[in-house]
Amino acid sequence: MKQHIGSIALVVADYDEAIAWYTRVLGFQLLEDTDMGGGKRWVMVSPPGASETRLLLAKAATPAQQERVGDQTGGRVFLLLHTDDFWRDFERMKAAGxxxxxxxREEAYGTVVVFQDLYGNRWDLLQLRQG
Structure with missing residues (x-):
């Protein structure tokens, strides 16, 4: 049996600003942006070259969801963005804001840095050590 996480829902304040940030700053690809009616959209983005896990950008629709925007994990690192070239991506992301x-920093498992998305969710940019 084979399984994988297909999508992770990320609660955002606004579809368009989230699409702009994830595509411009992280270099993600916009895979789908479908109007679902009633102000709801199905918005899917993914890192370049990714074949399985994607982010579903889900606009907060209730006060409880709005409170979670930017803090889906209580301040812990939420997502880990793996890369095959840490310094290339670090410099590109830094230049993009x-x-x-x-x-x-160098850790036993690889090179890593914590960054925040436009809402404050914490991420790791990570290149795993080979071997």
């Missing part, structure tokens, strides 16, 4: 929470 990404907000980094620390300086890059």
């Amino acid at each position: 990404a907000q980094f929470c620390e300086t890059p």
